[in-house]
Each structure stands twice: as C-alpha cells, then as structure tokens.
Amino acid sequence: MMTGRLGNALRSILDIILPRLCPVCGKRLTVNEEGICFTCFRHTERTFYENTPYDNRVARMLWGKMNIEKAVSMFVYIPKGHISQTIYDMKYHGKKNLCTAMGKIVAAQIEGSGFFNGIDLIVPVPLARKRRKQRGYNQSELFANGISRITGIPVCTKAVERVSFSISQTQLTHNERTRNVEKVFRMKNPDMIKGRHVLLVDDVFTTGSTVTSCGNEMAKAQGVKISVLTLSTVILHGISD
Template sequence: MLKNLINLFFPQICEACKTPLQDNENSICISCRHELPVTNFHFENNDVVKKLLYGRLELENATALLHFSKKGLVQELLHNLKYRGHEQIGKFLGDWLGGELKTIETYQTIDVVVPVPTHKKSKRERGYNQVTKFGQQIAKALDVDYYDDALIKTSHTKRQVFKDRVTRFEDVNKRFEIGNTVGLYNKHILLVDDVITTSATIEACGLLLQTIPGVKISVATMAIVE
C-alpha cells in the first residue's frame, strides 16, 4: 500500500518513453524493452565489434547489447544515464547483458571486469562514472571481480563523437594511463564502456591493459553506433 501511495504522487516513469511504469516493470516499460534494437552479437557469434578493432587490438570476444541511432530509444536511455543523473539505467543494462553473457561459454573464462574510466572532473560534476553500475552488474552475473582503478583518465576531454577514428585515437591515446595492476597478471579482462563509435577509446584502453603480462582482453558495451 505504501509503494502504491508513493507511486500515486511520485510515479516512476519509463526511461525511454516517459510513460508511468507498472508494478512489474523496472526502469524501462515492457513495450519499450521489446522495441529496443538488440544486437544479439554474443548469441550469434557476430564479429562486428572485433572487426572494428581488427589489426589494432587483439580481442578474445566482443559484443554490444544495443544498436545506437540518433533520436532513437537507445540515445534517450544513454543521455538519461550520462547527462541526467539516471544511474539506475546502467544497472538495468548491466543486469540484462550480464544475464546473457553468463550463459555463453566463451565469456565464462573472464576473470575480472574493468570499466573505461572517466576523468575526476566529469565524475565530480556527474557524481558517478556512467559505466560503473553496468560493469558491476556484469561482474556480479559472471561471479568475478570488478576493478575500477586499473585505468586512469588523466585529462578532461570534450565530446569527440564527430572526429574521425585516427584523429580521435591520437587524442584519446594521450589521456589514459595504466593504474593499479595488482591482481590483473595473466587474467582475462572484460573491458566495459557505454558506446562504441570510432572504437578509439576501447583501443587506447585495451592497448594499455595489454601491457600487463599474460592479459587477454574481451569487450562489452551498452551500445554500438554503426
């Protein structure tokens, strides 16, 4: 009764379409969930993400949960997550993808989940790294450790979505450093991020992680721009 009373005055709404959620819905209404453009890359052994990084970063596995398109439901979700303080979206997407990855044999060899870091200024302004909940829930589903200090972002960057891959990589590559590597030697690391665009960020972070002896890298993101 208390929950119903709270929802009457402060209704929870769908993060994608803004309609009130029903009691059995969480973050996203059932209708929007069915409309979200899932990739199924990990179920179909699709190498789209690996091909983006072919010849630049050696990967064991790579996937993205959703297709990203301008003005679509996925953009609305990720903008709510990254710019509007709706951190619960990361948890929702992490639970979703983590639940799927734990059923796939090639992802069961992962030892640790590492997020792409955000700069301390962005984290202070936003209050969190938008990838944290996503990565934590995947780690929980796979029953592995979550390391949020393996990589460090050393400088604040402006949005780079309109830069080409080479220019973006040259810029991004200067802005990350390796952090705490204790416990990462000879591990299979799942590197997680929100969106793959040119793949420059994943490439820069993955190459740093590959300087750790014996490391293998896989990648999982919330969405991919194709």
C-alpha cells in the same frame, strides 16, 4: 520465495510514492520492469553479437588494433531511438539507477550464450577526475556494477585510470577520435589484472578508439586477456563513443 514477495511488495509501495518511469516512453514501470519498459525493450534493435562473439562487426573493428579475445555490443545505437535516449539519461540526467539496471538487463539477456565464461574481472572504461566530478559518477562503472550483480564477476576500478580530459568525441572524424584518446589512460596497478581475463565495459562503441586506447594500456599487464562488452554500437557515423 518470501524474500522475493517481500521485495516486490516493497517495490510496489515505493512505486506509488516515487513512481519509476521508462526514460524512452515515459510510461510507469511495473514491479517486474527495470531500466526501460518491456514494450520499449522489444522495439530496441538488438545486434545478437553474443551468438558470434569472436567474429562480428565490433570484434572485427578491433582486430589489428588491440589484442582482443571476444567482443559484444547488445543494442544498435540509432540517433533519437530508444537506446540513444536511455544512454543520454544515463550520462547527463544523473540516473544512476538506470545505469545499473541496464547492466543487469544486458547481463541477463546474454548470460545464457556463455559469453561470460572464463571472465575473471570487469573493468569499466574510467572517466577523468574532472569529468567524473562534473557528472558525479561514471556511467560505465555503474553499468559494470549491474553486470556484476547478475554474473557474480567482480568489478575492478583501480587497475587503470584516465589521466587527461579529452574533448567530446561527438563531432570528431575517425582520425580525430583516435588522436583525441591517445595516451589518455595510464596503468595504475598492473598486478590487479595480471594473468586475468578482463572484460572491458563501456556504454557506446563507435570507432573503437576509446576501447582500443584503454585496452592497449591494460595489455601492459603480464598475461592479461581482454574482451569487450558495450551497451550499444553505432552503425551510423558522428556519434560519440
């Protein structure tokens, strides 16, 4: 209890010196708020796919494309909406703490559903070295770290790598997206995920082409099982995954 009180006191002091702002509305975050404020969170459209992880829109989009156990996306991605602004800040505004905070928020919200039961490792979709160097970090890896802090499930970043710098998915058609990410992932250390149940994590799910390409490469490891978790899913067309 004392640790919590001291932590809140320290956060209060830091918030005075370096106030944290909600990336959606610009409001100052309170001591108990992380990532986005409670008001914006309440107005962000949820999918509640964690209640049907084996049969929902995201899971069905992966059927027949990869050997999938279960899949969840937490939010609906709406252009110029609450979550789209958050993800834009995560990717392009260097807000590393926001990436981790959103992972913690997602994990805390769906942990009670039992979705994480049986998961051995969390594997974030990797970035190519060139893009990671440009950005300075992989937002999906930081998002995965946030999930790990809540669930205690370790993050593995050494099993698979991205070997090509594919062009942005934003303006591509479904078929072009699929071709754009074909053979861009390579297994590095299959023994790290051999016989394990792996949770593949990314920020946005659109057509599933990126997740499918990465998942099928990881499926080369003997006895591996793969589930998927993304921060959001696009219902409309034309948004990058």
